[in-house]
Amino acid sequence: MTSFSSSPSFQPRRSRWPRGTAPLAAGLLIVALGGLLATCGLVHRNHVFWKLRSETATLYLLGSIHFASASMFPLDSVIEKAYAESDVLVVEANVLKYDQAAMQQMITFHAVATDQRRLSERLGDPDLYRRLQVACAEYNVDLELMQRMEIWFVAISLAAQAIQQLGYSPEHGIDMYFLRRAIAEKDIAEVEGMDEQMRLFDFLPRAQQLLLLDYTLRDLGSLPVELPLLISAWETGNVASIEQSVFRQLREAPPLQPIFEVVFKKRNQSMADRIRRLMLKSHTYFAVVGAGHLVGADSLLELLTRKGYQVEQL
Secondary structure, three states: OOOOOOOOOOOOOOOOOOOOOOOHHHHHHHOOOOOEEEEOOEEEEOOOEEEEEOOOOEEEEEEEOOOEOHHHOOOOHHHHHHHHHOOEEEEOOOHHHOOHHHHHHHHHHHHEOOOOOOHHHHOOOHHHHHHHHHHHHHOOOOHHHHOOEOHHHHHHHHHHHHHHHOOOEHHHOHHHHHHHHHHHHOEEEEOOOHHHHHHHHHOOOHHHHHHHHHHHHHHHHHHHHHHHHHHHHHHOOOHHHHHHHHHHHHHHOHHHHHHHHHHHHHHHHHHHHHHHHHOOOOOEEEEEEEHHHHOOOOOHHHHHHHOOOEEEEO
């Protein structure tokens, strides 16, 4: 599943999230997360990038890859030109406004289990815990540090570490790239916020958190093949491939439907409401959200299109 946060945008240990056939939690971290035409030596490339207009405002809407690599830069001039024209950057969560103490306080509040039992006891499934032990050893996650954490946080932390071992980092995420620049250049607006993203996962029922962990463990081994394919789809603007990647697990595992409803549909509706309010003001916005929020029948892009905005893929 891809939020491609997801995003989600907070940092479990060293990794920020809030994020295709990649594991459920890994997908949430990556994107939450067209075609290539070559004629006579000229290349036409679409992007996971749209321009929307209302009577008062213009919104550039870019799908983000939250964990990426330096090889994805520089970005296309179409994207850079739109950013230069904008006066407000819109992101899921402005992670740069939090210091380490504030970050730790949020993680403690949302991600430390209120049940004082160790994770090994709270899982209630010896086989699931054994699989977790194996994965933590393989991806260098300190399982002892996870014993007090909520199950959802364990799943996302494990996925984040596995992604980083493949050379992808939140420091090279598309949203982080623009956030660093906008701090000194533009106003910044949030459509969620880190606290809201963590609260979303913290409110998942125990059964859904167990599913999140289970499917993450099942699919971690596919990351080395699947993540490069997802990155390639983003780089070429292949929206159909991204959509297929985002919803593959839901097609194969219908019990995941409630998690998808929360991570995508519910968040898309909330973000669309906030963007509509922004569009009432006379600004040029440059919005960066997980690419997974911009594909599918109930995507953020579809919700905004239904409201009558003029939409153009760039």
